[in-house]
Amino acid sequence: MSSPVCHWVRSVLAAYLDGELKASTADAVRRHLARCESCRRRARELEEAWELLDEVKAVPVRPGFTERMMARIVEEKELQALEARLRPNRILRQVAATVLGLAAGLVLGLAIYGWTGHLREPSSPVEREVSRHMTFLEDAELLDEIAVIEAIDRLTGAGERASGV
Amino acid sequence: MGKAIAVAAGAYEHEGRRGAAADYDVGLMLAFQRGDELSFQELVERNHARVIGLIYRFIGDAADAEDLAQEVFLRIYRARPTYKPTAKFSTWMFRITANVSLNALRSRANRRDDVSIDQMGDTGDGPRGIPDGDCSMPDDHLHQSELQGKVQEAIHALPEKQQIAVVLNKYEGMSYADIARTIGCSTMAVKSLLARARDNLKDRLLLYIRTGRGRQRIA
Numbered sequence: 001m002s003s004p005v006c007h008w009v010r011s012v013l014a015a016y017l018d019g020e021l022k023a024s025t026a027d028a029v030r031r032h033l034a035r036c037e038s039c040r041r042r043a044r045e046l047e048e049a050w051e052l053l054d055e056v057k058a059v060p061v062r063p064g065f066t067e068r069m070m071a072r073i074v075e076e077k078e079l080q081a082l083e084a085r086l087r088p089n090r091i092l093r094q095v096a097a098t099v100l101g102l103a104a105g106l107v108l109g110l111a112i113y114g115w116t117g118h119l120r121e122p123s124s125p126v127e128r129e130v131s132r133h134m135t136f137l138e139d140a141e142l143l144d145e146i147a148v149i150e151a152i153d154r155l156t157g158a159g160e161r162a163s164g165v
Numbered sequence: 166m167g168k169a170i171a172v173a174a175g176a177y178e179h180e181g182r183r184g185a186a187a188d189y190d191v192g193l194m195l196a197f198q199r200g201d202e203l204s205f206q207e208l209v210e211r212n213h214a215r216v217i218g219l220i221y222r223f224i225g226d227a228a229d230a231e232d233l234a235q236e237v238f239l240r241i242y243r244a245r246p247t248y249k250p251t252a253k254f255s256t257w258m259f260r261i262t263a264n265v266s267l268n269a270l271r272s273r274a275n276r277r278d279d280v281s282i283d284q285m286g287d288t289g290d291g292p293r294g295i296p297d298g299d300c301s302m303p304d305d306h307l308h309q310s311e312l313q314g315k316v317q318e319a320i321h322a323l324p325e326k327q328q329i330a331v332v333l334n335k336y337e338g339m340s341y342a343d344i345a346r347t348i349g350c351s352t353m354a355v356k357s358l359l360a361r362a363r364d365n366l367k368d369r370l371l372l373y374i375r376t377g378r379g380r381q382r383i384a
Contacts, residue, residue, distance in 0.1 A: 058218045
């Protein structure tokens with residue numbers, strides 16, 4: 001079982017192997033490794049795994065990279081020049097699109113307002129007269145019943161007078 | 166031309182910035198910023214092999230490495246108006262290289278998610294162009310290309326920042342401080358990254374470690 005010292009040494013082993021520790025810290029690690037076979041074995045394994053990374057060889061570079069790169073730069077400069085020429089037109093198009101959008105919104109708003117206003121406000125004399133008597137018209141059924149009842153009353157009243165009641 | 170670049174680098178040195186002072190590549194970039202296109206060409210000529218090599222170690226494909234290296238230098242070209250030499254040129258260049266490489270790795274990972282394991286075939290998820298070995302125990306006759314594939318798999322299995330730290334430290338010989346400046350973190354963080362990365366690599370490559378190889382620095 002590793003001690004707290006082993007635990008600390010293992011946490012700095014990579015930096016120790018890379019020569020990145022302060023001199024005093026590196027000395028402490030070195031002294032511990034001299035005494036501890038387990039940490040020594042771990043350090044050896046870290047080193048050997050690290051050396052295996054040398055198996056990944058550098059890729060040979062195809063000749064002419066610089067020429068190919070400079071040809072791409074020429075394309076890039078042409079693209080930048082084209083964008084610079086289009087930029088004023090692009091701004092104009094954006095302004096035009098904004099103005100058109102606002103105008104369309106205004107027209108739509110007015111149209112909606114006009115339609116709903118048409119429903120709210122009667123415009124012709126007949127419509128104005130109808131709206132004035134709307135309450136009367138809503139009670140038309142009741143008024144019909146009242147008219148019948150009055151008619152019946154008149155008939156019965158006339159009958160009573162005839163009978164002298 | 167050389168004198169103008171040296172003057173530019175020297176003028177930068179007078180500004181008292183350590184690290185970037187007297188950096189020839191910084192001088193080239195500043196000359197390019199002032200309109201000298203040939204300086205940019207010289208920057209490409211001086212640095213393209215390192216950039217391609219670094220990218221190749223990230224992604225494991227030579228053709229893609231060259232394409233991505235062009236992307237790196239294109240970004241350097243586009244940075245002309247805003248470039249400020251606050252660090253060594255190589256630190257800045259490698260930061261761009263790492264970003265471009267990581268973007269490429271992430272794109273590949275996203276595309277791979279759409280491919281079922283059954284469709285991966287013999288290449289598995291190893292680097293393209295490098296055949297995977299079989300799953301049997303390694304023996305002394307493990308072929309060079311198979312071992313290279315196993316090592317590259319082990320590197321690619323690391324989390325992104327550990328990969329970057331490993332590649333910059335191992336293949337570019339960068340110090341912890343330089344790596345910290347390149348990836349934008351503290352030296353302590355790099356120390357921790359590399360400690361974890363090397364432990365992970367050891368665990369993955371334990372079967373392939375040949376005893377007796379390597380330096381015997383351990384007391």
